[in-house]
Amino acid sequence: MLTKKLVTAGVAAAIxxxxxxxxxxEEGQFIPALxxxxxxxxxxxxxTANGYVDYFHLINERDGGVNGVKFIVEExxxxxxxxxxxxxxxxxxxxxxxxxxxxxxxxxxxYALIDKATADKIPILSMGYGRTxxxxxxxxxxVFNFPATYWSQATAVIQYIANEMGGLEALKGQRFAxxxxxxxxxxxxxxxxDILAEKFGFTYDKYPVPFATGTEQKSVWLQIRRTKPAYxxxxxxxxxxxxxxxxxxxxxxxxSKFIGNWWSASEQDVLPAGDGAIGYKGATFNGAGxxxxxxxxxxxxxxxxxxxxxxxxxxxxxMVNAAYVVEAVRLAQEKYGKGKRVTGEQVRWAFxxxxxxxxxxxxxxxxxxxxxxxxxxxxxxGTNPAILIQQWNGKAxxxxxxxxxxxxxxxxxxxxxxxxxxxxxNNITPxxxx
Amino acid sequence: MLYREAGQFKTSYSADxxxxxxxxxxxxxxxxxxxAIVGVPLLASEYLMVSILLPVxxxxxxxxGLNILTGYCGQLSLGTGAFMAAGAYLAYKIxxxxxxxxxxxxxxxxxxxxxxxxxAFGLPSLRIKGFYLAVATLAAQFFLLWLFVKVPxxxxxxxxGVPPAPPRTVFGFQVTGAAAGDxxxxxxVLAFVIAxxxxxxxxxxxxxxxxxxxxRDMDIAAELVxxxxxxxxxSAFAISSFYCGVAGALWAMCYINSVEPTAFDINRSFxxxxxxxxxxxxxxxxxxxGAAFIFLLPIFLNSAPGWFGYSVASDTITHIEFMLxxxxxxxxxxxxxHGLARLWQIAKEKLRxxxxxx
Numbered sequence: 001m002l003t004k005k006l007v008t009a010g011v012a013a014a015i016x017x018x019x020x021x022x023x024x025x026e027e028g029q030f031i032p033a034l035x036x037x038x039x040x041x042x043x044x045x046x047x048t049a050n051g052y053v054d055y056f057h058l059i060n061e062r063d064g065g066v067n068g069v070k071f072i073v074e075e076x077x078x079x080x081x082x083x084x085x086x087x088x089x090x091x092x093x094x095x096x097x098x099x100x101x102x103x104x105x106x107x108x109x110x111y112a113l114i115d116k117a118t119a120d121k122i123p124i125l126s127m128g129y130g131r132t133x134x135x136x137x138x139x140x141x142x143v144f145n146f147p148a149t150y151w152s153q154a155t156a157v158i159q160y161i162a163n164e165m166g167g168l169e170a171l172k173g174q175r176f177a178x179x180x181x182x183x184x185x186x187x188x189x190x191x192x193x194d195i196l197a198e199k200f201g202f203t204y205d206k207y208p209v210p211f212a213t214g215t216e217q218k219s220v221w222l223q224i225r226r227t228k229p230a231y232x233x234x235x236x237x238x239x240x241x242x243x244x245x246x247x248x249x250x251x252x253x254x255x256s257k258f259i260g261n262w263w264s265a266s267e268q269d270v271l272p273a274g275d276g277a278i279g280y281k282g283a284t285f286n287g288a289g290x291x292x293x294x295x296x297x298x299x300x301x302x303x304x305x306x307x308x309x310x311x312x313x314x315x316x317x318x319m320v321n322a323a324y325v326v327e328a329v330r331l332a333q334e335k336y337g338k339g340k341r342v343t344g345e346q347v348r349w350a351f352x353x354x355x356x357x358x359x360x361x362x363x364x365x366x367x368x369x370x371x372x373x374x375x376x377x378x379x380x381x382g383t384n385p386a387i388l389i390q391q392w393n394g395k396a397x398x399x400x401x402x403x404x405x406x407x408x409x410x411x412x413x414x415x416x417x418x419x420x421x422x423x424x425x426n427n428i429t430p431x432x433x434x
Numbered sequence: 435m436l437y438r439e440a441g442q443f444k445t446s447y448s449a450d451x452x453x454x455x456x457x458x459x460x461x462x463x464x465x466x467x468x469x470a471i472v473g474v475p476l477l478a479s480e481y482l483m484v485s486i487l488l489p490v491x492x493x494x495x496x497x498x499g500l501n502i503l504t505g506y507c508g509q510l511s512l513g514t515g516a517f518m519a520a521g522a523y524l525a526y527k528i529x530x531x532x533x534x535x536x537x538x539x540x541x542x543x544x545x546x547x548x549x550x551x552x553x554a555f556g557l558p559s560l561r562i563k564g565f566y567l568a569v570a571t572l573a574a575q576f577f578l579l580w581l582f583v584k585v586p587x588x589x590x591x592x593x594x595g596v597p598p599a600p601p602r603t604v605f606g607f608q609v610t611g612a613a614a615g616d617x618x619x620x621x622x623v624l625a626f627v628i629a630x631x632x633x634x635x636x637x638x639x640x641x642x643x644x645x646x647x648x649x650r651d652m653d654i655a656a657e658l659v660x661x662x663x664x665x666x667x668x669s670a671f672a673i674s675s676f677y678c679g680v681a682g683a684l685w686a687m688c689y690i691n692s693v694e695p696t697a698f699d700i701n702r703s704f705x706x707x708x709x710x711x712x713x714x715x716x717x718x719x720x721x722x723x724g725a726a727f728i729f730l731l732p733i734f735l736n737s738a739p740g741w742f743g744y745s746v747a748s749d750t751i752t753h754i755e756f757m758l759x760x761x762x763x764x765x766x767x768x769x770x771x772h773g774l775a776r777l778w779q780i781a782k783e784k785l786r787x788x789x790x791x792x
Contacts, residue, residue, distance in 0.1 A: 035748060038752045075747075077752040079752065084733075108694050112692050114598065118612070132594065133593070133594070182580075183583070188595075211696070418592075418593050425530065425600055426600065
């Protein structure tokens with residue numbers, strides 16, 4: 001009998017608390033945060049989510065929001081599972097007056113949401129992932145993937161290798177290796193590499209690493225040891241990266257000739273390999289470390305995450321992601337009314353007209369952390385430099401190059417071709433951007 | 435008092451052979467179906483309909499499929515995800531290449547393709563039994579997914595490899611792709627669920643269903659009484675794969691709106707297997723209960739603190755969700771090893787005596 005009473009009391013208390021919770025529902029600019037702090041991809045998901053959420057907290061605490069409109073962030077944990085990601089999106093999209101913008105940090109979920117978010121008029125900011133051809137804003141009005149796409153990144157990596165070897169002509173006759181996650185994400189740059197290989201006369205071997213067994217790479221590295229490629233390029237995610245870096249160190253491959261893409265070059269990927277990882281390079285578009293002005297403002301602030309990942313590559317990337325959203329909201333308010341909540345549709349307009357130059361970024365205290373971006377209706381990838389190359393020195397990631405531009409003349413026709421195919425399959429009439 | 439059979443006489447063979455012989459049962463099922471068709475689209479919110487009911491209904495089809503194979507025919511399979519993937523990829527291929535074909539033909543056709551693949555992978559079941567067969571079907575899981583990712587023909591050479599579901603209409607209403615109306619999508623899936631559940635229920639009590647059960651209970655004895663194991667086992671594989679294929683096609687076309695390999699990985703196979711085990715092996719109702727339990731419980735556990743205004747860190751909730759989910763599965767398996775469907779049956783038997791138990 002006692003248990004029954006206890007249960008009843010508990011339920012009553014819960015309902016009472018629920019009533020209070022509902023009464024306290026606040027107004028503000030709502031940010032749904034789709035995160036994965038659990039599951040196999042949590043090592044990448046936690047710092048990204050922390051950076052994303054912390055930046056909104058910082059803006060709320062330091063500036064009181066944007067022109068007095070505070071951000072309300074609600075997290076939904078989906079464990080990198082596509083169906084749960086879609087469920088999270090549906091659960092959150094109408095809360096607090098409607099979502100501002102959504103950044104799922106998963107290729108699968110982004111693909112599943114492209115049409116849905118377009119129908120709901122909520123912009124997707126898939127920052128450097130997701131559907132590459134969404135860079136064609138005529139077909140994908142609600143999807144943005146600035147500051148650069150995978151294809152731009154692929155061409156920029158080849159450009160970097162050419163710079164190292166002494167010009168694009170030097171690529172002729174070279175043999176490279178491409179290690180990738182056997183998944184749509186990992187295969188995404190292959191068409192670009194094929195075109196570049198033909199154009200510049202190099203060859204490359206493809207080494208897929210299965211999604212389910214990312215840590216079993218012995219055979220891949222045995223072949224690499226035999227073929228002795230001049231450079232290795234990697235498109236990996238999760239545990240696969242750390243394994244590859246370790247294996248490369250084991251076969252004593254020259255680490256300065258091993259280049260990961262921007263999802264394969266964070267602290268989590270190199271630390272397990274210890275000193276063997278020194279010299280490993282990676283692409284990035286955001287700075288690492290805490291030596292930026294913004295981190296001074298975060299010093300001693302309460303309510304921030306305390307996982308000790310502040311300043312890591314992925315944490316900073318999460319912050320940059322949030323900073324783009326905040327600036328888009330600011331721009332939308334300038335057009336549609338300062339100090340008012342803006343809708344997803346208005347933020348979409350703002351994303352499309354976002355133009356952040358070095359001065360703006362200086363004003364935000366994000367110089368060196370966040371790249372300049374200019375988005376247009378035609379180009380949702382942004383007309384900006386593509387990547388920086390960073391190198392692991394055993395303690396921290398160090399940026400060793402200036403911005404390396406993408407070969408837009410190669411990438412853009414591919415993007416337009418794929419977008420046109422998408423438009424045809426889905427009976428979309430592309431808008432005109434003039 | 436209310437629920438009893440006393441005084442209900444069947445006066446014809448057809449009445450005696452009806453699917454639901456007790457009027458109260460019959461009216462309950464009809465009312466439930468009517469409510470699902472009319473009431474839900476009128477009353478339910480978009481979230482409830484598209485994010486909750488739609489995936490549960492689709493997974494129920496997959497669970498029905500696996501229940502035919504594992505529950506009725508006794509062949510353990512871990513290839514459910516792969517057969518779903520076969521349905522999804524082939525539905526996409528057929529829909530985009532034969533554009534004039536109506537989508538309600540495309541999806542069963544994709545199911546038939548999955549059935550053919552199922553037969554091929556079912557052949558070893560004649561020689562291999564039990565856990566070894568499970569491992570053999572695991573080969574299907576890995577091989578088929580590898581094939582669909584490897585060969586770009588299946589996705590029309592799409593560069594990204596994750597093509598969006600093509601928009602198709604039924605009676606002028608768009609039912610696939612993201613732009614489809616919630617009600618249209620829901621009713622489209624519901625039509626498949628009702629038809630397939632009805633077929634499954636009747637299959638199970640027909641000659642073929644009885645021969646499956648005979649094979650399940652003791653294959654040598656079944657063979658001795660004249661049941662041929664080859665057609666029996668293969669028909670179970672074919673029909674099971676057909677159901678899984680239809681479920682996979684609907685999942686890609688109506689729920690996640692893109693054809694994506696990770697949606698059908700080994701975890702999906704396990705998820706459907708758990709649905710069948712928790713719901714009840716060899717029970718149509720169990721497939722539905724299991725699908726609802728396995729799919730909805732995590733979402734419920736995940737959002738419940740929010741309803742009561744408690745803000746808990748999202749990762750903590752998820753960890754609690756994992757723990758409670760595991761505990762509840764163990765709890766149900768201890769309380770009722772025959773699944774949720776058996777609990778329902780016990781409840782009905784108690785209702786027959788109520789309020790005068792002896």
